[in-house]
Amino acid sequence: MGAVDLTPVQPQHRFDEARLTAYLQRHLPDFKTPLTIQQFRGPTASPAFLLHTPGRNLVLRKRSQPKKGCSMAESIERDFSLLSNLHTAGMPVGQPQLVCTDDSVIGAPFYLLDFITGRQFRDPNLPGMDAKQRQAHYEAMASAMASIHALTPATTGLPSNGSGLDYLNRQITTLCEQYRTNRTEEIGAMDRLLEWLPLHVPVDDITALMHGNFRLENLIFHPSEPRIVAVLDWDLAQIGHPLADLAINCMPYRVTIPGMGSLQGTDFIETGIPGEPDYIANYCRHSSWLAIRDNGIAHWNFYLAFALFRVAVMAQGIVKRGMANGSATPALKAYGAVVRSVANQAWNLVDGGDD
16 A cells, blocks of 8 residues: 555657666766666656666656647746745655756656655555544645645746636636537536636635645655655646635545546545545645635635536546547546536536536
């Protein structure tokens, strides 16, 4: 339980290890050979690798797709700059070591940071722990997310692109466009959400750093303590709205997605895992935003509906790509079911009535 998952480097991600070794000998102080490389289990769109060297382990991260409006090199430099600023601010990330924008080294720009030893959990039910341990790990997750949201946006080096309210409006516009492009069937709840969400964005305009994919799987815990020593996968980080981040983090309470863990059906009293209201209360208690810490969260159903709509749009994109490739796998059918069920759940939160 909790081991970091490693595999041999997958065929589609292999690169010239000798060339990388030569590059690191020239550019990384105290680099020693021999170098051996393994790949972390995770999304293939942004693969990560563990570099073993004598007395030192490093993480190499590259991209297969650039951020919107950026080149691949600019995207990697942005990620490296963000991690450097987070490390300086005392956030739990590995210390960045170097960034390389030269495609000739491994075929794509990349950066390196120190590897942090710890435990990683894929199942949000935390099997093998007792109730007290589970409660402590979830408390640590809520506290870590609140710490991220407490950072002054200017310290991150990320472009602000407006306020948290601007973020919600931009995201909803983009998600609506994506869904209309990828629509494969009529789903009444989705059609109503397309109309409802843009008209009901709350005016509680709070602006903060958003991780964008803050979930248990992207956290490294201390080897023996319920303490987070590293937060992974900052690819989606941007200046946005902290409550949208919290709602995305709460999705395991609400949905079951193929290949990902879920808390649906969990006995919260027996397991010690906080139910959604208790988890939200933990987050509010740690929040640096006085309005949230003192008064709780207004318009929570809107933020949940937004996060559920986001899940539905992402699942619909998978369905559309699968259909374009002539796929009819059980997994593709499961994603199709996710779109409808999640859309109905989102609509029930804000109005009611299944389709």
